Amino acid sequence: MLTRIDCSTHEEVYRVTDRESGLEGLIAIHSTQAGPAAGGLRMRVYRGFDEALADVLALSRGMTYKNAAAGLPLGGGKAVILGDPRTDKTEAKLRAMGRAVAELEGRYWTAEDMGMSPEDMKVLAGEAEFVAGLADGRFASGDPSPITAQGVFNALKIGAARHFGSADLKGRRVAVQGLGHVGWYLCDYLAGEGAQLIVADTVAARVEEAQAKFGAELAAPDEIHRVVADVFAPCAIGGILNGQTVPELRASMICGAANNQLADDAAADALHARGILYLPDYVANGGGIINAATEILRIENRPRFVAERLAQLEQTMRGILAAAARQDTSPAHVADATVEQGMALRRAG
Structure with missing residues (x-):
């Protein structure tokens, strides 16, 4: 059942419940101005409903900016299921969420995010057509994680070239927080370049595997944010860059896959004041939604579309970093201003 929640910052926000399956979740549509709202479905443990609501609101707004930065004709949305995906995920809950997505009649398209897989998306797709990230089908885009990681890796090299004077990552110490799908692929790319990895994850077996595979x-x-490193790569939950952690950082550059890494604008300013280069997360991690967009938009040549849009994101990142250096301000502020200007031009047109 969808129960609408009043929210002045978003077009539509719903609490999603299903008594039979025990589902409790949320769907937030931030904007459909550029096209249908698109953003993944995540499942994770929250401290309560209010934390989940704050997360879905921030994530859906971030998707509006991410899709705009990638030049996609999509708005921003997000969905969450409250619970531990390792123990609480059931087919019944996924089907109930699929029915909720269907009820929105295409105003929101979902795909996999934290705690979800292409197999889970197949279950949702049995109830709703507005599902991307499927493993099979003519326009199936599959797991977006490798493309997301590729975009983050590309951005990291761009940042390294500007900040360290060389894109060569051999011997660079990179601290990766979170070894989920994207974090793991990012480690693979970094290890292939000869980077020295420091890793952390809440799943002990995952870090042991990373130790064995990547050294x-x-x-x-x-x-992990306190370790001595050249680069800190947040690839877990958001808000990691805040008033407590920023003073403790011992890396001079930040580039990761996590959404909403900055707790607030003050964190961006604090990083800049410390001379720590922050690469805006929604520009760095846009590869996943580009990949999913090929399914939503029914793109025939997926590899070409993805390659072209990733290259465009690289140019956007270069421009943001250059402008931030000229203006002596945080790249986070430049990124927001750049995207907001683009959205204003589309509204005017």
């Missing part, structure tokens, strides 16, 4: 050093999840 990575290990750190505790709540300590």
